[in-house]
Amino acid sequence: MTLPMIQIALDQTDLTSAIEVARRVESFVDVIEVGTILAFAEGMNAVQTLRHNHPEHILVCDMKTTDGGAILARMAFEAGADWITVSAAAHIATIGACKKVADEFNGEIQIEIYGNWTMDDAKSWVDLGITQAIYHRSRDAELAGVGWTPADLDKMRQLSDLGLELSITGGIVPEDLYLFEGIKAKTFIAGRALAGEKGRETAEALKGQIERFWG
Amino acid sequence: MTLPMIQIALDQTDLTSAIEVARRVESFVDVIEVGTILAFAEGMNAVQTLRHNHPEHILVCDMKTTDGGAILARMAFEAGADWITVSAAAHIATIGACKKVADEFNGEIQIEIYGNWTMDDAKSWVDLGITQAIYHRSRDAELAGVGWTPADLDKMRQLSDLGLELSITGGIVPEDLYLFEGIKAKTFIAGRALAGEKGRETAEALKGQIERFWG
Numbered sequence: 281m282t283l284p285m286i287q288i289a290l291d292q293t294d295l296t297s298a299i300e301v302a303r304r305v306e307s308f309v310d311v312i313e314v315g316t317i318l319a320f321a322e323g324m325n326a327v328q329t330l331r332h333n334h335p336e337h338i339l340v341c342d343m344k345t346t347d348g349g350a351i352l353a354r355m356a357f358e359a360g361a362d363w364i365t366v367s368a369a370a371h372i373a374t375i376g377a378c379k380k381v382a383d384e385f386n387g388e389i390q391i392e393i394y395g396n397w398t399m400d401d402a403k404s405w406v407d408l409g410i411t412q413a414i415y416h417r418s419r420d421a422e423l424a425g426v427g428w429t430p431a432d433l434d435k436m437r438q439l440s441d442l443g444l445e446l447s448i449t450g451g452i453v454p455e456d457l458y459l460f461e462g463i464k465a466k467t468f469i470a471g472r473a474l475a476g477e478k479g480r481e482t483a484e485a486l487k488g489q490i491e492r493f494w495g
Numbered sequence: 496m497t498l499p500m501i502q503i504a505l506d507q508t509d510l511t512s513a514i515e516v517a518r519r520v521e522s523f524v525d526v527i528e529v530g531t532i533l534a535f536a537e538g539m540n541a542v543q544t545l546r547h548n549h550p551e552h553i554l555v556c557d558m559k560t561t562d563g564g565a566i567l568a569r570m571a572f573e574a575g576a577d578w579i580t581v582s583a584a585a586h587i588a589t590i591g592a593c594k595k596v597a598d599e600f601n602g603e604i605q606i607e608i609y610g611n612w613t614m615d616d617a618k619s620w621v622d623l624g625i626t627q628a629i630y631h632r633s634r635d636a637e638l639a640g641v642g643w644t645p646a647d648l649d650k651m652r653q654l655s656d657l658g659l660e661l662s663i664t665g666g667i668v669p670e671d672l673y674l675f676e677g678i679k680a681k682t683f684i685a686g687r688a689l690a691g692e693k694g695r696e697t698a699e700a701l702k703g704q705i706e707r708f709w710g
Contacts, residue, residue, distance in 0.1 A: 291563065293570060317563050321570060323538035343535060344561045346582060346609050348506065351532050355508060367561060369584035369610025373639045394561050395584025396611035416562075423588070 284465035284490050285310035286483050287340070287447065288474045291317045295326050299333065301475045306334055308483040309474060311467050313340040314361070324359040331360025338362045344392050346370045349377035357385035365414060369395040372404055379408050390414050390447060399438060406442050412466055413439055417450025428459050440464045454485035461493040499680035499705050500525035501698050502662065503689045504557070506532040510541050514548065516690045521549055523698040524689060526682050528555040529576070539574040546575025553577045559607050561585045564592035572600035580629060584610040587619055594623050605629050605662060614653060621657050627681055628654055632665030643674055655679040669700035676708040 288309045292298040298318050306312070312334055314326050319341060327341050341361035345352050346369060356364045366378050368391050375389070382389050391405050391413040405413070415436050417428055436446055440463045448460060449469035457468070468490075473482050503524045507513040513533050521527070527549055529541050534556060542556050556576035560567045561584060571579045581593045583606050590606070597604050605627040606620050620628070630651050632641060643665075651661055655678045663675060664684035672683070683705075688697050 291566075293566065315563075316561070317566050317570070319535055319538075320558060320567060321538050323534075323536050323540070325538070344559070344582075346531075346559045346561070346584075346607070348530075348532050351506075351508065352535060355532070355536060367559075367582065367584060367609070369561075369582060371609070392561070394582070394586070395609075396613065396616075398611065401611075418586075 283494050285338070285467045286474070286486055287311035287313055287467040287469040289313045289315045289342070289449070289469050289471040290330070291315035291471055293317060293321045295322045295329060298322075298326065299329065302330055302334060305474050305479055305483075306337065308480050309337070311338040311340060311469075313342050313469065315471070316342045316344055319343060324355055327356060327359035327361055340365065340390070342392075344394075345374065345378055347374055349374035350381055353378040353381035353387075353389075357381060357387050361387065363388045363390055363412070365390045365392040367391075367395075368393045368397040368401060368413075372408070375405060375410070376408055379410060383409075388412055391444075392416075399442075402439055402442055402444065406444065411443065411445055412447065413444045414447045414449065414469075415439070422451050428456065433459060433463075436460070436463050452486075454482065454489050457486065457489035458493055465490075465494065498709050500553075500682040501689070501701055502526035502528055502555070502664075502682040502684040504528045504530045504664070504684050504686040505541075505545070506530035506686050508532060508536045510537045510544060513537075513541065514544065517545055517549060520689050520694055520698075521552065523695050524552070526553040526555060526684075528557050528684065530686070531557045531559055534558060539570055542571060542574035542576055555580065555605070557607070559609070560589065560593055562589055564589035565596055568593040568596035568602075568604075572596060572602050576602065578603045578605055578627070580605045580607040582606075582610075583608045583612040583616060583628075587623070590620060590625070591623055594625060598624075603627055606659075608654075614657075617654055617657055617659065621659065626658065626660060627662065628659045629662045629664065629684075630654065631663065631684075637666050643671065648674060651675065651678050667701075669697065669704045672701065672704035673708060680705075680709065 341356040345366040445466035447467040556571040560581040660681035662682040
């Protein structure tokens, strides 16, 4: 199994700032994400520009696609994305439409887990050939300073057991990575923690923990 | 009760085409929607431009907001949107964050109904002061031949009874409007049916049916 990767989420509201952050972190991240905020702020020009600036990185467009799957997926892949996100709340036909376009571009779909999803939903994603999902820590828990709950970890293990590689996000810190041992982790996603002054240090600490628990 | 309005969804992948369509339909639609596709294609420039071109119309930004509510809502309202859409799959804290920003701008939130939502979810939206929701057949479900079902109509009546005004979309044709009689309909949304050669005729037929069943 390949080791989990480090992903930066670019959620700036203007492309100029996002370009700067991406340049600053490119040497220590594997995956660059055009966040939903940046994509809505600047449109597909954000994806095109970051693709041009970072030809060797995996580039994700975080559209949280909920409908109009084929058109949105084509737009993002044509602009240069390698992966796009699709909402778990999308109709299965929408997810299928995205997958079909992704296959055409050798791209991948990541199911972004929000709302009242079920393990049966997850099985239907796997049946479509989807191999990735994104798991967020409960925003309430995060705001209340509560850590990853046993319920979170249990669901993540179940998704992992279904064969889904998980990208994990929501206040990711190096000290917490041991919690996810045994889970098929694709990436650990952070924004400000990687963009800030201590970004390189944080990335190195994350990589140390990844080596320890997945190496 | 005010009569249901006619809404055009601009789902072009470039702003130039969207501007043309909006100009062509402005005399017979009440609400102009920057669709998710257009918003992701061109960013908030699409909202700003359509606001500038159509100062008297209600302008919707269809973000299907799922996370990062406060920032996305502020971006859209600052660009000139009157209403923004928020996904039913969003955490209640995200919906609340959007509502708070909307209040600041005298804007409104429309809950866009996707995923495994429940009537308890709907009650929690109403408790936040939300007054609008969007009910539709998914574009992709529609393509898969899924029609308006008695279950759809029952759910719409329940939402309406909770006090939510509904915008209804997904292959809307004048002949179907009788199905929605008695439901608090805010708008009927169409894209190509209004943008095409027979757009004005379709709008007039819709208005005739609206007068008949809600007048």
